[in-house]
Each structure stands twice: as structure tokens, then as C-alpha cells.
Amino acid sequence: MKALNILLLLFIILLLGSGCAEKIHVENCVQGEAHGFLDGLIHGVIAPFALITMLFKEDVTVFAIHNNGFWYAFGFILGSGGWGILAGKKK
Template sequence: MRVVGLAVATLLLTACASQIDAGVTKTAGSPGFWWGLWHGFVFPWAWIGSLFDPDIAVYAVPNRGGWYDFGFFLGITVLGGGSFFGSKSAKGKR
């Protein structure tokens, strides 16, 4: 029952989240799915670089919204290794 209550509370809190209008643009030059995929893939290196150089960002703003976010997520989880490689190494330890 506790897990269900926590899940409902989490869903209610995340339902309130929104992106500001300045963060989403539909212009032709703004990053979309493919740039999000690339940015997700290079995220670990961009994050390290951003610690030393304030001109390096790990996420493009403005972008095209949901498709950029989806590409970014796929880039981090699938191309960048994400949970896939972690699950393979955990199987060998059991």
C-alpha cells in the first residue's frame, strides 16, 4: 500500500512540472530528436567539460520540446550504456 501511495504522490508532483515557453521553439534551426540523441550520447563528456568551462552545456535550450527530450533520454540510456551495461555485469555476479 505504501508503494502505491508513493507512486500516486510522485505522479501528482510530476504532473505539475512544465517547461517554460522560452525553452521550446519550433524554428528550423533548433535542436530536435537527432541532436537530443547526440547530446544524450556525449552527456558524460559534456558534463565533465562543463565543470571546467562555463560555455559547455549538457542540454540544449531552446529545443523542440518532447522529441528532443526523447532523443536525449535514448542517447543517455541506450547509446551511452545506461542501465543496459549495468544489468549485464550484474547477471555475472549472481
């Protein structure tokens, strides 16, 4: 039960934090400095919420269009759960 409460608290914090995210128009995403590792990490964490939002709004994307390639993608993968990279071995 304690683990469930901690998980619920983390989910609420994540939900409230993602609500504070700045909205950037797609046209502005291809200008300026490319998104890097830290941006990819943050985008990976909020990706589930962005995916749900994409159902209702056309101007929301999950993956930044203007990124620096490998490091952005690596941060995105880690932020979205790491595809099991960080999972421990089962006993």
C-alpha cells in the same frame, strides 16, 4: 576479456568522436531551427563528456537550450542510456 576489449574500443571511438564536435556559443543556440530528436540523441551520447567539461568551462551545457520539447528530450534520454528502457530482463 573479449567483452572488456570491445567496451574499451567503443569508449575510445566515442571519446574520439566527441572530440570532433563543433563548439557552438550559447548565444547562437537560441537562434535558427530548434534542436530535434537526432540532436537530442547525439547530445545524450556525449552528455558525460560535456558534464566533465562543464567543471572547467562555463560556456558548455549538457542540454540544448533551444529545442523542440518532447522529441529532443526523448532522443536525449535514449542517447544517455535510455534509463534502462533498452535493458533486457535479468534471468
